[in-house]
Amino acid sequence: MDPIFITIAFVLGFLVRQIGLPPMVGFLAAGFVLNGLGFEGGETLQTFADLGVTLLLFSIGLKLDLKSLAKPEVWAGASLHMAITIAVFSVGVFGLGMAGLPFFVDLTFPTAILVAFALSFSSTVFAVKILEEKGEVGAMHGRVSIGILIMQDIFAVLFLTFSLGKLPSFWAILIPVALWGLKPVLYRLMNRSGHGELLLLFGLFAALVVGASGFELVGLKADLGALILGILLAGHAKSSELSKTLLSLKELLLVGFFLSIGLAGVPTMAAVGVAALLVLVVPLKVALFYILLTRFKLRARSSLLGSLSLANYSEFGLIVAAVGATQGWLSPEWLVIIALALSATFVIASPLNTAADVLYSNYRERLCKFETKTRHPDDQPIDSGTANIGVFGMGRLGTMAYDFMTEKYGNTVLGFDFNPEKVKQHCEAGRHVVFADPTDPDFWPRMTQRDSQARMVLLTMPKHQANLAAVRHLVEIGFPGKIAAIANFDDQVTELKEAGAEAAFNFYNEAGLGFAEHAREVLESQKERGAES
Numbered sequence: 001m002d003p004i005f006i007t008i009a010f011v012l013g014f015l016v017r018q019i020g021l022p023p024m025v026g027f028l029a030a031g032f033v034l035n036g037l038g039f040e041g042g043e044t045l046q047t048f049a050d051l052g053v054t055l056l057l058f059s060i061g062l063k064l065d066l067k068s069l070a071k072p073e074v075w076a077g078a079s080l081h082m083a084i085t086i087a088v089f090s091v092g093v094f095g096l097g098m099a100g101l102p103f104f105v106d107l108t109f110p111t112a113i114l115v116a117f118a119l120s121f122s123s124t125v126f127a128v129k130i131l132e133e134k135g136e137v138g139a140m141h142g143r144v145s146i147g148i149l150i151m152q153d154i155f156a157v158l159f160l161t162f163s164l165g166k167l168p169s170f171w172a173i174l175i176p177v178a179l180w181g182l183k184p185v186l187y188r189l190m191n192r193s194g195h196g197e198l199l200l201l202f203g204l205f206a207a208l209v210v211g212a213s214g215f216e217l218v219g220l221k222a223d224l225g226a227l228i229l230g231i232l233l234a235g236h237a238k239s240s241e242l243s244k245t246l247l248s249l250k251e252l253l254l255v256g257f258f259l260s261i262g263l264a265g266v267p268t269m270a271a272v273g274v275a276a277l278l279v280l281v282v283p284l285k286v287a288l289f290y291i292l293l294t295r296f297k298l299r300a301r302s303s304l305l306g307s308l309s310l311a312n313y314s315e316f317g318l319i320v321a322a323v324g325a326t327q328g329w330l331s332p333e334w335l336v337i338i339a340l341a342l343s344a345t346f347v348i349a350s351p352l353n354t355a356a357d358v359l360y361s362n363y364r365e366r367l368c369k370f371e372t373k374t375r376h377p378d379d380q381p382i383d384s385g386t387a388n389i390g391v392f393g394m395g396r397l398g399t400m401a402y403d404f405m406t407e408k409y410g411n412t413v414l415g416f417d418f419n420p421e422k423v424k425q426h427c428e429a430g431r432h433v434v435f436a437d438p439t440d441p442d443f444w445p446r447m448t449q450r451d452s453q454a455r456m457v458l459l460t461m462p463k464h465q466a467n468l469a470a471v472r473h474l475v476e477i478g479f480p481g482k483i484a485a486i487a488n489f490d491d492q493v494t495e496l497k498e499a500g501a502e503a504a505f506n507f508y509n510e511a512g513l514g515f516a517e518h519a520r521e522v523l524e525s526q527k528e529r530g531a532e533s
Contacts, residue, residue: 005045008033009255022350024129027255028343031262041263048256051208053315054226055250056125057153058207060146061230062243063137065421073296073376074147081148081288082120082155088284089116096277102270103333111329118321118338119278121156121314122285124149125257126346130309130353134465138419139437140376141306144293148310150227156316157221163323168219175218179232182210190236199238203246206233257315261343267336275340278313282345286311290370297376300367305356312345313338357469387414388481392438392470393461394426397486397507401458402431438470459485459501464492468499475500 012026012033068074094112097104107115127145128137136142186206193202207226215225233239267275286307293303321338324330352359360367389409391402394417405413415433417423426433438461457474459467467485474483484503487493496504 002039004039005030005034005259009259013255022129022133022354024126024254024258025347025350027258028262028346031259032343033262034259035263039263041260045256045260045263048253049260052250052253052255052257053125054212054223055204055207055246055253056128057223058203058211058226058230059243059246059250060124060128060150061227061232062234062239064146064150064231064234065143066231066234068143068147069150071144071147073144073293073298075151077144077289077292077296078148078151078155081285081292082152084288085120085285086113086116089119089281092116092281101274103274103331103337106331111324114320114324114329115334117159118317118324119313119341120285121152121316121320122149122310123312123314123342123346124153125254125315126312126349127309129254130350132463134353134463134469136305136418136437136466138417139302139305140298140418141302141304141309144298144302145306145309148306152314153223153227153316156319157224159320159323163327169217172218172220175215175220178214179228183232186210186233187236190233190238190242195241199242200245200249203242207246261315261318261339267340268333271333271337272340274337275344278337278341279344279348282311282313282348294370294372297372297374299375300364300371301357301360302376303370304360304367305353308349308353308356308359311349311352313342315342317342387412387432388455389413389458390416390456391458391460392416392436393459393466394422394431394433395460395462398458398460399426399431401460402433405458406431438466455481457481457483459483464488464495468492468496471496471499471501 009027009030012030013023014026016026016029017023090109090113093104093107093115094109097107097112104112127149131137131139131142131145137146190199190202193199206229211225211227211229212222213225215228216222233242236242289307289310290303293306294300298306317338318335321330321334325332325335389405389412391398391405391413392415394402394415398415398417402413402415411432413432415426415431416436416438417426417433418435418437420435423433423435438459457470457479459470461467461470464487467487471483471485482503483501484505485496485501486505486507487496488506488508490506493504493506
């Protein structure tokens with residue numbers, strides 16, 4: 001990649017991060033700046049972008065519970081939203097053409113439907129990055145949003161398959177059998193790949209060779225192959241480790257994706273005006289998502305956060321427009337228009353998602369009017385019973401903290417996690433763990449009201465922003481107990497303490513101290529045995 005690309009991407013990504021926006025906004029801006037300076041994307045950048053999206057879908061698959069796609073709020077929510085959006089937008093687009101607006105005037109009703117179809121998608125890249133940064137991929141709204149996006153991706157793959165006139169080859173019907181036979185082989189390879197660079201290379205092999213290239217060989221979309229291979233490996237004990245190993249490489253490659261959007265073309269003033277018009281109707285998509293999710297019995301907060309994570313246009317819209325332009329159905333200018341609208345919605349949606357809980361708190365009464373009388377089984381209120389010590393985030397560290405506190409204080413300890421499968425596993429192991437989203441501002445008042453004798457909260461969630469948000473919620477409601485939290489870095493320890501945590505620990509430092517203390521105990525015991533002999 002050109003040094004100028006790297007420099008401008010870094011500078012703008014760094015600057016927007018300083019004002020509280022995700023770096024991706026800076027990367028998008030960098031693409032437009034480079035475009036204005038006369039640079040073009042080229043094959044190398046496009047390769048980076050394609051690889052980034054492929055690895056992103058593979059990573060989604062590694063974390064995906066396939067059963068979640070069968071839930072009504074996912075498959076029905078995605079299908080209804082797309083059908084209603086296409087119906088409303090196609091009429092609107094055709095009407096603007098009848099009114100003589102530039103770019104719309106040349107559209108027939110079938111091509112107006114095609115434009116509406118392109119605008120019905122939400123961005124998988126944006127939503128996953130936002131949810132990962134906030135530590136909410138496993139939360140109720142995160143799981144529903146990702147499920148909806150995967151359903152949309154499936155619709156896009158079907159469109160690409162049939163619109164290009166390339167039906168899958170006969171051998172595609174053997175894919176289920178091939179995957180069934182490959183699964184034990186891939187599991188064994190994964191087991192024996194260790195924990196370093198070989199595991200990273202195995203991930204690339206599975207995603208890009210077995211998944212992407214394997215599906216392309218039989219006439220199917222490469223990205224679909226990466227997603228399905230990720231799902232195939234999701235049940236392996238090392239799937240989470242593999243996802244973390246791929247994280248930095250995936251993030252770096254996705255920079256190419258965001259740059260490529262800005263470099264898509266030089267916009268005219270007319271194109272900017274049409275893109276602005278498309279941005280103005282995004283609130284209709286968000287409102288429709290919110291109404292549909294509340295109809296499927298999700299709470300107001302879950303529906304709002306899920307809707308805001310989908311408040312944009314999608315990279316798949318660009319792909320659909322590119323197919324339309326290649327086939328001669330749309331003018332090439334529509335690629336630039338959708339790229340501009342996509343970029344603008346990314347910029348607008350980023351701060352909205354960052355401030356989602358503030359928006360919910362400010363408009364809670366109005367939003368809750370849309371809730372149904374019954375709740376979704378996974379979105380029920382929490383009953384903490386008689387517990388007065390809470391451990392939030394039941395990963396490896398949280399489990400150790402739970403077991404230690406239980407040994408010291410008995411059955412007064414309660415674990416919380418927003419991954420239902422993890423909750424189920426802990427319950428089967430005999431631990432008292434319940435499903436909950438600690439980033440939910442509605443959760444903390446309920447916990448305090450049900451248990452006024454609360455003594456301590458231990459925040460062991462893997463994402464710093466989730467722990468920080470929980471500390472702030474606790475301070476806001478006047479939590480009477482003590483707050484302790486973990487961090488990855490010393491500056492995060494400072495941030496947690498400034499927010500109100502009585503104790504915050506860099507768990508890497510603490511792990512080192514614990515190891516040294518354990519080694520000292522072993523050494524002392526050896527000396528004692530030597531003295532006795």
